Amino acid sequence: MAQQKEIETTGLLGWIDQRFPLTSTVKAHLSEYYAPKNFNFWYFFGSLAMLVLVIQIVTGIFLVMHYKPDASLNDAGIPVAFASIEYIMRDVQWGWLVRYLHSTGASAFFVVVYLHMFRGLIYGSYRKPRELVWIFGCLIFLSLMAEAFFGYLLPWGQMSYWGAQVIVNLFAAIPFIGPELSVWIRGDYVVGDATLNRFFAFHVIAIPLVLLGLVAAHIVALHEVGSNNPDGVDIKAQKDATGKPVDGIPFHPYYTVHDILGVSVFLIAFSAIVFFAPEFGGYFLEYNNFIPADPLKTPAHIAPVWYFTPYYSVLRAVTDDFLLYWMTPFLIAFALLVLVTGRSGLIKLITLLAVGALVGGFMLIEAKFWGVVGMGAAVMILFALPWIDNSPVRSIRYRPDWHKWVYGTFVVVFVVLGYLGVKPPEPMLNLMAQIGTLLYFAFFMLMPWWSAMGSFKSVPHRVTFAAH
Amino acid sequence: MSDSSRSDSAGRAAASPPDPSRRTAIGLTAAVGAVGGAAAVVPFVASFAPSERAKAAGAPVEIDVSAMQPGDLKRVEWRGKPVWVLRRTPEMLETLKSTEPQVADPGSLRTAYPTPEYARNPHRSIKAEYLVVVGICSHLGCSPTDKFQTGPQASLPDDWGGGFLCPCHGSTFDLAGRVFKNKPAPDNLEVPPHVYLSDTRILIGEDKA
Numbered sequence: 001m002a003q004q005k006e007i008e009t010t011g012l013l014g015w016i017d018q019r020f021p022l023t024s025t026v027k028a029h030l031s032e033y034y035a036p037k038n039f040n041f042w043y044f045f046g047s048l049a050m051l052v053l054v055i056q057i058v059t060g061i062f063l064v065m066h067y068k069p070d071a072s073l074n075d076a077g078i079p080v081a082f083a084s085i086e087y088i089m090r091d092v093q094w095g096w097l098v099r100y101l102h103s104t105g106a107s108a109f110f111v112v113v114y115l116h117m118f119r120g121l122i123y124g125s126y127r128k129p130r131e132l133v134w135i136f137g138c139l140i141f142l143s144l145m146a147e148a149f150f151g152y153l154l155p156w157g158q159m160s161y162w163g164a165q166v167i168v169n170l171f172a173a174i175p176f177i178g179p180e181l182s183v184w185i186r187g188d189y190v191v192g193d194a195t196l197n198r199f200f201a202f203h204v205i206a207i208p209l210v211l212l213g214l215v216a217a218h219i220v221a222l223h224e225v226g227s228n229n230p231d232g233v234d235i236k237a238q239k240d241a242t243g244k245p246v247d248g249i250p251f252h253p254y255y256t257v258h259d260i261l262g263v264s265v266f267l268i269a270f271s272a273i274v275f276f277a278p279e280f281g282g283y284f285l286e287y288n289n290f291i292p293a294d295p296l297k298t299p300a301h302i303a304p305v306w307y308f309t310p311y312y313s314v315l316r317a318v319t320d321d322f323l324l325y326w327m328t329p330f331l332i333a334f335a336l337l338v339l340v341t342g343r344s345g346l347i348k349l350i351t352l353l354a355v356g357a358l359v360g361g362f363m364l365i366e367a368k369f370w371g372v373v374g375m376g377a378a379v380m381i382l383f384a385l386p387w388i389d390n391s392p393v394r395s396i397r398y399r400p401d402w403h404k405w406v407y408g409t410f411v412v413v414f415v416v417l418g419y420l421g422v423k424p425p426e427p428m429l430n431l432m433a434q435i436g437t438l439l440y441f442a443f444f445m446l447m448p449w450w451s452a453m454g455s456f457k458s459v460p461h462r463v464t465f466a467a468h
Numbered sequence: 469m470s471d472s473s474r475s476d477s478a479g480r481a482a483a484s485p486p487d488p489s490r491r492t493a494i495g496l497t498a499a500v501g502a503v504g505g506a507a508a509v510v511p512f513v514a515s516f517a518p519s520e521r522a523k524a525a526g527a528p529v530e531i532d533v534s535a536m537q538p539g540d541l542k543r544v545e546w547r548g549k550p551v552w553v554l555r556r557t558p559e560m561l562e563t564l565k566s567t568e569p570q571v572a573d574p575g576s577l578r579t580a581y582p583t584p585e586y587a588r589n590p591h592r593s594i595k596a597e598y599l600v601v602v603g604i605c606s607h608l609g610c611s612p613t614d615k616f617q618t619g620p621q622a623s624l625p626d627d628w629g630g631g632f633l634c635p636c637h638g639s640t641f642d643l644a645g646r647v648f649k650n651k652p653a654p655d656n657l658e659v660p661p662h663v664y665l666s667d668t669r670i671l672i673g674e675d676k677a
Binding site: 162165166168169170183184185188189192198295296299300301321424425426430 | 516518519522526545547548603610612622623635636637638650651652654
């Protein structure tokens with residue numbers, strides 16, 4: 001028999017610890033995981049995202065017990081899937097509550113995740129050594145978008161149907177393989193029963209499994225390197241005699257109790273929406289989705305749910321004129337900037353080739369394809385953040401004051417793009433979306449230069465903290 | 469077993485494998501396993517494609533246009549898609565002359581949704597009066613809305629002479645389903661294969677009766 005493992009616990013816990021790393025895991029991730037003591041308001045959103053994930057999984061399980069992914073028409077001429085949602089809302093005991101918790105939870109998920117990402121952005125939480133924490137986080141964001149998209153088809157209303165139709169047709173814009181690819185995704189020549197059933201499978205099992213795995217990886221990576229904080233100070237640099245960071249406190253009980261406050265405030269707002277405004281003025285549940293899917297008629301105004309609208313605006317902004325008069329000059333100026341200021345010959349070469357390929361591609365391939373590329377790039381560019389931020393400090397607190405205006409402009413651009421995405425297409429609004437799209441990409445593409453400019457403030461050795 | 473003895477044996481193993489002849493077997497096993505794993509993906513990927521039943525569906529649809537008045541639009545479902553039959557008035561047909569220079573592909577020459585030979589004319593139809601098109605925008609697949617009222621209105625130019633507006637991304641089409649220039653949609657509305665069975669009956673989905 002193997003040698004006895006050395007453990008400190010006795011009794012039942014000791015028996016378990018001999019066979020399973022229970023106490024050591026609890027210590028490593030909770031009671032002896034030292035988090036900086038200066039966490040502020042922005043640090044609630046990580047744990048809130050976990051809470052919403054649990055709400056979505058639990059309510060989702062109960063919804064699946066009554067929902068039917070079936071696009072065929074029932075005796076009354078209503079699609080079975082649509083009718084099963086109405087059945088949940090009207091006939092299943094408390095079904096309305098479970099469903100509203102799930103639909104409101106979807107929007108709440110994006111609210112807390114966007115705020116969580118913004119926190120990472122302003123405090124430089126993606127900087128070395130937290131690059132993988134950020135990358136896992138971006139992958140979670142991607143999975144979440146996929147999860148929301150697949151789930152949105154399930155009620156089989158007009159917005160479900162035409163939203164899926166538009167997004168699946170995005171793939172048809174890819175040269176050569178596009179049309180076959182979009183048929184392959186739908187499993188039919190139009191969005192239909194095959195599409196509904198596979199989206200159901202993705203929504204209830206495939207993506208949630210990926211999501212859970214990524215969340216575990218995100219947290220394990222975070223606990224390996226330790227949390228950042230609003231000062232961007234490395235708390236592991238200042239340790240006491242026992243090796244604990246002087247500016248750190250155990251996550252449990254300090255932050256578990258602290259997060260209960262955040263959870264309480266969140267649940268007050270969440271419940272208010274669930275009980276008093278579950279449709280949230282047509283933004284959380286769109287009015288056209290209360291009409292059963294009709295493959296013959298697109299609603300007069302279709303727009304994605306609010307959390308996709310900034311990216312949807314980018315998609316709509318890309319036209320032939322935009323590529324020729326805006327994007328081409330911008331990319332050429334960008335290539336010149338890299339040529340003049342770049343230090344590595346390899347980077348200069350890659351930039352030249354990439355810009356050349358893009359500008360050439362703008363002429364050869366139609367704008368529809370580049371709209372899809374632009375929308376994808378607007379999400380994918382987030383992955384690059386750890387390597388394009390050249391500022392000598394992490395946190396916005398110690399950056400030049402004018403950097404705050406840059407971040408402020410970026411937030412305004414993102415919100416305006418989101419607003420434009422819910423509006424019907426208009427030439428004037430499209431021009432605004434084009435300016436917004438250019439600014440969005442300029443923020444990231446020019447970050448290697450602007451993030452290093454200006455006079456930075458000196459970063460303290462210890463975190464800024466006042467006991468209360 | 470102590471830590472030092474474990475690292476010693478690991479060090480030796482790295483320097484020279486105890487049984488070199490087994491390395492080839494391990495490599496081959498892994499390679500065969502990878503091929504098997506890749507082959508196992510094929511049926512799952514293939515199961516995503518349209519089923520035999522989905523491929524078999526799509527029988528031609530017959531429409532009776534005898535009751536249609538000039539200016540009427542009729543919608544029928546063919547292969548899950550909306551097909552429009554528009555009985556155009558002489559004024560409607562007149563607008564096609566003024567839209568000719570404003571549309572992207574007046575001759576219906578693009579091949580993404582090839583226009584049948586018999587509809588490759590300015591009115592894009594067999595009979596000038598009846599327009600038969602698939603009501604799906606060639607941009608991202610929404611179904612455009614009919615905007616037959618002329619003149620300035622929301623989302624449309626001031627000299628609008630009637631046509632179709634896609635509510636999703638604002639592409640506009642004239643009364644022959646031709647897309648206007650510099651709009652997201654690259655192609656004209658698709659003309660499905662169709663044939664007149666008699667003066668008032670149209671078969672959609674087949675060219676030859």
